[in-house]
Amino acid sequence: MNHCSFNITLEWLSQQIFDMVLSEEGYNLYNAVYAVAHTYHEIILQQIESQQIAELKGLSHDCHQMASLLKNRVFTNPIGELVNMNLREKLCAEYDICNIWNFPQGFGLKVKIGGYSPYFPQSQQLHISEDLEWTMGAAP
Structure with a gap:
């Protein structure tokens, strides 16, 4: 709870269309x-x-x-x-990695920060944007 803001509102969520990422x-x-x-x-x-x-x-x-x-x-x-519906059969799905940014006045924005693709070599399947800044400083 040390990093949570007490004035965050979720009112903007009622205006959003929920997709697979959120539910x-x-x-x-x-x-x-x-x-x-x-x-x-x-x-x-x-x-x-x-x-x-x-x-x-x-x-x-x-x-x-x-x-x-x-x-x-x-x-x-x-x-x-x-x-x-066949859980034993693997589907090759690609995924976006998103982060929800909360702004003052209750505005929010879903931002793509990376992705996953099984079609790339194993060491490159997970990709996080190099422009992403971590809370403790710049990206490692």
Whole structure:
């Protein structure tokens, strides 16, 4: 608490659009619900096409079918990002590293200060801007 300012306001946050950087858990939950809903819809359509009537014993089969379909589900979510539900398959994603600057009068600014890319050699995958000034002095 020694480094925290007591006059910081979060009012500006209500005007911001939250993205994956600020609410990763919500983003992941949304994608999971989206995938389950569309997979369940696909199962129902398959049953209707084959004129199957869901019986009590068929429900456990549906759970296995759901798990099997979810494991292989790859889709583009409503904001246009590719989502792969197969956790064993590694996606090569690039990330921006951002910092939120708080200014007087409650203004804030999200600034890109670096990034990560798996496509660069291992020693260069993580990049932090050389212009970044650390609180204890200049960047090391």
